[in-house]
Amino acid sequence: MSDFRLATARVADLAAVMRVMDAAFDPAFGEAWSRAQLLTLFALPSARVCLAWDGEQPCGFSAARIAGPESELLLLAVDPAWRGRGIGAALISDWQAWGRGEGAEDYFLEMRADNDAVHLYERSGFSECGRRKDYYRGGDGMIRDAITMRHSSGTGLTR
Numbered sequence: 001m002s003d004f005r006l007a008t009a010r011v012a013d014l015a016a017v018m019r020v021m022d023a024a025f026d027p028a029f030g031e032a033w034s035r036a037q038l039l040t041l042f043a044l045p046s047a048r049v050c051l052a053w054d055g056e057q058p059c060g061f062s063a064a065r066i067a068g069p070e071s072e073l074l075l076l077a078v079d080p081a082w083r084g085r086g087i088g089a090a091l092i093s094d095w096q097a098w099g100r101g102e103g104a105e106d107y108f109l110e111m112r113a114d115n116d117a118v119h120l121y122e123r124s125g126f127s128e129c130g131r132r133k134d135y136y137r138g139g140d141g142m143i144r145d146a147i148t149m150r151h152s153s154g155t156g157l158t159r
Helices: 011-024 035-043 087-101 118-123
Strands: 005-008 047-054 057-067 070-078 106-112 127-137 143-152
Touching (some): 011 035, 011 047, 011 057, 011 070, 035 057, 070 087, 106 118, 118 143
Parallel strands (some): 070 106
Antiparallel strands (some): 005 047, 106 143, 127 143
């Protein structure tokens, strides 16, 4: 297991975030964001991108936003070469800590129903609270449901 550190990403880190995005997201699902989409987050005071580093190598990131008492995880990615080392869980914990500091009480995310990351989110205290039938159309032509997951500070949020 390697040591890694988390830091709020800056615009200058966009290339590092994109390296992780390109490695982590399978093009068949069409879930990766473009550079332009990511760049918009850096201009929003209600959004934050957190980057995980192993030495000088970017190995994961999260992107989230705040809307009143709610925070939404927009993206979470860990480079496959660094998976299984606790980086995803650390990014979730960091997101929740940031959200608490911004006044969030409820945390939401949406994902493809057949995404294996569901286990990570469940271990982090999230549970399914909604489903959108046939929501995602991947580059592979398959149509998949989306699930919305929620974690509330009233349900034992990790502090």
